[in-house]
Amino acid sequence: MKRTGILFFPAFDWSLGDSHPEREERLLYTQEQLFEEGILDLPQIKQFSPRVATRHEVLRTQALFPNSEAHTSTLDAHLIAAGSAILLGEARVRGDIANGFVLARPPGHHSGATVWGNRGFCTLNNEAILVNHLRAQFGIQKIAIVDTDVHHGDGTQDIFYHDPNVLFISLHQDGRTLYPGTGFVNEKGGPNAWNQTLNIPLPPGTGDEGYHYVLENWVLPQLQAFAPDLIINSAGQDNHFTDPLASMNLTAGGYGRITELLQPDLAVLEGGYSIEGALPYVNLAILLALAGEDYHHVREPQKLDHPVLTLASLKPYLQELKKQHQTFKPNFTIQNKEFFPQGNWIYIPHNVYYDTEGFQETRHDYIRQCSHCAGTIYIESRRSSSPQSILVRIPFQACPECEQAGYDLWDHLLHHSEHTSSGLLQNQLHDKLFVWERKEGLTQL
Amino acid sequence: MSNQVGIDVGGTYTDAVFIHDGNIQHTAKIPTRSENIVETLLDAFDSLNFVDETSIDQISVSTTLVTNAILQDRMTPVKLLLFSGNGMKVDALPWPVSYRELSGEIDFRGREIEPPDQGEWEKLKSFDLGEPALGEKPAHVAIVGKFSHRNSLHEEQLASYLRQSNPSLQIALGHEWGQANFYRRSLTTYLNLGVSDLYHQFAQQLQTAVRTRKINAPISILKADGGVLPLAKLRPIDSIYSGPAASVLAALAQNETSTSSIIVDIGGTTTDLGLVLSGAPLLSSKGAQIGPFATLVRSLAVRSIPVGGDSVLRATEQGFSLESYRHGPAYCLGGNVPTPTDAMRYLGLISYGNEQLAEEGLASILPQERRSPKFLHELATAVMETMVDRIVEAINSLKREWQEEPAYKVWEVLHPHENQTFHTLVSGGGARGITAALEKRLRTPVQLGCYSEISNALGAAMARPTFDCTLHLDTYLKHYRVAETGEQGKWKGSLRPYLEVEEFLDTLAQQQAVRYGIKIQDLEKDPFDFFPIVQGYKTVGQIVRGAVHQRPGVIGRVSI
Secondary structure, three states: OOOEEEEEEOOOOOOOOOOOOOOHHHHHHHHHHHHHHOHHHOOOEEEOOOOOOOHHHHHOOOEEOOOHHHHHHHHHHHHHHHHHHHHHHHHHHHOOOOEEEEEEOOOOOOOOOEEOOOEOOEOOOHHHHHHHHHHHHHOOOOEEEEEOOOOOOHHHHHHHOOOOOEEEEEEEEOOOOOOOOOOOOOOOOOOOOOOOEEEEEEOOOEEHHHHHHHHHHHHHHHHHHHOOOEEEEEEOOOOEOOOOOOOOEEOHHHHHHHHHHHOOOEEEEOOOOOOOOOHHHHHHHHHHHHOOOOOOOOOOOOOOOOOOEOHHHHHHHHHHHHHHHHHOOOOOEEOOOOOOOOOOEEEEEEEEEEOOOOEEEEEEEEEEOOOOOOOOEEEEEEEOOOOEEEEEEEOOOOOHHHHHHHHHHHHHHHHOOOOEEEEEEEEOOOOEEEEEEOOOEEEEO | OOEEEEEEEOOOEEEEEEEEOOEEEEEEEEEOOOOOHHHHHHHHHHHOOOOOHHHOOEEEEEEOHHHHHHHOOOOOOEEEEEEOOOOOOHHHOOOOOOOEEEOOEEOOOOOEEEOOOHHHHHHHHHOOOOOOOOOOOOOEEEEEEOOOOOOOHHHHHHHHHHHHHOOOOEEEEHHHOOOOOHHHHHHHHHHHHHOHHHHHHHHHHHHHHHHHOOOOOOEEEEOOOOOEEEOOOOOHHHHOOHHHHHHHHHHHHOOOOOOEEEEEEEOOOOEEEEEEEOOEEOEOOOOOEEOOEEOOOOOEOEEEEOOOOOEEEEEEOOEEEEEEEEOOOEHHHOOOEOOHHHHHHHOOOOOOOOHHHHHHHHHOOOOHHHOOHHHHHHHHHHHHHHHHHHHHHHHHHHHHHHHOOOOOOHHHHHOOOOOOOEEEEEEEOOHHHHHHHHHHHHOOOEEEOOOHHHHHHHHHHHEOOOEEEEEEEEOOOOEEEEOOOOOEEEOOOOOOOOHHHHHHHHHHHHHHHHHHOOOOOOOEEOOOEEEEEEEOOEEEEEEEEEEEEEOOOEOOOOOO
8 A cells, every 4th residue: 555645734824915826725625625535534644744944954955045034034834835845755765655745835836046035926945945855865866846837837947957867847838828937948957957957838728638648748758768766746736727827727637647647756736726616626636646546536516618728739739849849959158257167157147037026136147067967056146236145056966176166166255255245055965055144254054 | 518429330340439529438349230230330329338419419420331332333223324425435435334325515615516316315215214113213314414514404405305204213414523524424423323322221221320319410421532521411422432531530630730741551451541731631633433433532642552460471582572462360360371460579569469479470481491580580670671661652652643733834833842841640550560660761750640440430520521612604605613513503793703703602602511511611712713715816705713622621639
């Protein structure tokens, strides 16, 4: 019998605003449904209780700018969601469970490598924090993240864009028709991780049949080729035909089938805002599928009454998309700053809009081209016209040159900090973190 | 001045205690004559030597009657009809009884999704729900719908349909158990109906005995949650597992008011464990499991482990093993097999039993060449340690249940249970012998409890009523539900009530207490949860959840 873990954390006392989609009510009916079904009485289901993620666990993956204190008043719920993901991930890696469902609020997949605030309802990236925790603490090497939220998982993509050991696949409603407006086939990964990011934008109206077809014919072969140690599913539920924010046509049963096809080690809730029409049923179907139980009797009361894109009309679209995907070749700009350590540094400018509070982050990303490892990363980031903050990341399994390059960059920051207000050095290789702030000076976490 | 009588009607023995102003006056232990409960009770009353029967204020009874009837499958047969709706397949969970599924569906807000099919109901007539034959008991039918705790419509409709053609049917409806969990609600409704005849018979016998001795005191029954309720108000199924609850209460009555304690009751074959946190016994976060039945019965968090003073010790290649069964009394008390009691006797921890026999019994576990005082002493010590290991393991599992209770709010996660200093209270036959070993391992003071031979009766006598009133209010759909009684009513208040809902809950609680015939004091209030209901970015109403409780506890202390 497969043992399935569930960590249900509905954050009943937390919202992003009174009538905000991310509000107390969001998982209320899911609780009613799961508890009424008696799902916790299934012998294979084991319930876990949440915990708070530590500052170290967060900063290992994401830089909180200008500093973590600036976020503390708003971070509690996010820290619990991230800590919950870690807790269940650890249970999976220890073998206490065969798979699990982190059914927690708030979501995280729009939150990227640098964080100035909340965007797309997300502040901390639960999956990314989990993934790097398992790599740092349990030596897990290869992890695949499949994002089945209707929105492009741009934050997750940002965090792992240069990482050859994390395969990130996002299926979503075409970014030309939906927030955040990214996730096109040409976004295929950084110079050291080319083809480790796969975006599959789908046309509005896609239903169960089309979605499953894409999984079976594109996603699963990619997963198989990558042969990851773990598969994480960012299980957003806003592809459901009743979702108020998107225009796809999946059903609760369709989500059960997605879970069955992906066989994730962990599913982590992301978005999904049809809190009465979809969530209770979709969550139930996902959990049943994880537990190896029949989910075909899960049926949402509302009937799907608008036209679903037929497989026949989706197939040519997909063919064209695949062709496009293949035609994109790496095309990067080398731009070395005078103080950069030896090597070729790829420059990628990157702007991020924070919709919750309405401001812009301007980023200059530099990646050390490397044929041995993921390459050290140097990011200059500023919110609107504020002074810049700097992230230096020495990646997991970094080669000696890249590690040295990371320390050289960090050293340079400490000695030439006139235009900088704060910085973070993520040494993922040795799981060490250094924080520098103009006022506080240097601290090691 | 108060006079309490506690009675514990067990399968083998009936224990009784008479307490006057916190002082134990008399105790009695007599064999239970299950064929004549009235006589048994009369004997028990007589051995308590009342001076004045009319001065007795309260009789509290704990009984294993319902527990045993369920475990021994002596229930009245019940037909179980389910409105199972869509969702998880019904047979994904193990059903210890047969059922029949009917169409009709309600959702989590209590809205009707699909009406029942009257055509299916027609066919129920051939499902053996007909008129009872002469002298036969009327058929018992339990009707339970998924989400019936949010809307009892289908259950009520089917009940009245069945009653029309057969007024003598005994029908129980699931929504009266107003908590979530369709599976447990179904089995709880089934069990409660299945044991009701038996329980009513017992209630009559109890009243007959009390009246015969001219006692006017009200009779209460002890429940699994450690509270008492008047005989006529109790739902029979709530009386299961009152034994372990009683031993926790008995310990509580002999303890300081506000300490946190681990309660250990060591019997011949089993050891019962409970947890008291700052004076309040810990309730289990799940309903009680009885035999193959998962229920919604609220119970104290207790553990029962198969190890006791008479557990069999068996020689193995590694030395010995402590078995989970009993073969009569300990060797030193004339039995045939060595037991932990023999180890205690050998080590001089207890004074009863024959010392020579204890040594002989223990020696039988050792190989011939190692039967020296040194090895015997080592063996006896190891036996005690093994026993303590098992007990401590169960204590830790109880503490984990407490510490790892699921949390659904940010506030709860940020304010976890603080670690507390626990005292340990040990009672029961083997108590004296294990105190030292337990104290050493737990590194906390271990205290010996008294009156362990009548602790269930004592616990019953000292128990106070428990009370819970849990409100679920949907101001948009304008209805409210009360979990404990299954009451479903119309909400006439505002869409976004605040103080109004506090008063409403207070009123409901007062009414409910009057209906139960109990006095409630120092009610504990859970903070209300308010869920704004939003439609199209507009708040249209609220779901409000709140509850008040009177936690299990004792009416006073007894002097020891």
